[in-house]
Amino acid sequence: MNGRERARQSNGGQAHQRCRILALLILSGLVPVAVALLLALNTAHAQSNLLGNGGFEEGTAGWSQSFGSTFVTVTTPVSSGNWAASLTKSGTTGGVWIYQDVDVFAGATYTLTGWVYKNESAFSRVCLRIEWHDSDWPDLADCLSEDNDFYRPITVVSALSPPDTSKARIKIIAAIRTADAPSPVYFDEVGLTSSMQPVGYFPLLLKNYPS
Ligand SMILES: [Ca+2]
Structure with missing residues (x-):
């Protein structure tokens, strides 16, 4: 058994144990405790990447x-896995x-992260950006303008998504200041995570929640 399989089995075992603890708490009448625990577990669960192919291991699939x-995708320089994008x-x-x-939920927190390799002065900067559809709220962006011969992280944090949005466009933008740059810019490990719990998970437990 390799390390990854061991980790998977261990995760499965932990999930099973969490379910048993949750069931025991509910049977013991400790519904508020069970709900609090469920909220915490769901928050952790919701931290998965909402973007497809954020590591560019499947070529350019999912991106426009x-x-x-x-x-195009390249094998060097790469931040993680075997491929990055240029x-x-x-x-x-x-x-x-x-x-x-x-798709995004209104009133949820979103965090966009990515690794950028910019070592070409013909580009003035590289930005990660969240554009809210159907909303007047301003877009959110964070940029990197210095040149380095290694990957550096960019993080864009939104306090809350707008109340009138249901979709967002996640963009990686490079600004070319001198035409025909000798080298491209590179990205890897682009991820969007949210605080929002999965829909339809609570009512079963909450109907017995004391007010
Ligand atoms: Ca990768």
Whole structure:
């Protein structure tokens, strides 16, 4: 058995044990304790990546690109796994980007993270951005402008998503300041996580919750 299989078995065992503890708490009449525990477990569970192929191990699948850009996967430099993405555009200056549209909950917290390798002065900066659909609330972005020959993290934190949104566009944008950059910019491990618990999980327990 390799390490990954052992970890999976261990996770399965822990989940089973959590279910037993939860059942015991409910049977003991400790419903508020069970609900609190369930909320905590769901919060941990909800931290999975809402983006598909955020590590670019499946090529460019799941991502769309701005018109005329060159968006391909590479084996070096890579932050994790075997592949990362590279992005550039020839013969022009200005913005170039890739994106994914995702369903979001109103009033939830979202965090966008990614690793960026920018070691080319022809690019002025690289940004991660959350654009809320159907909302006047401002987009959220964080950028990296210095050049380094290693991957650096970018994190975009939203306090709360707008009350009138149900979709967001997640963008990685590179700004070209000098046309025909000798090297592209690279990204890896792009992730979007949320505080929001899965829908439809609570009513069964909450109907007995004392007010
Ligand atoms: Ca990767």
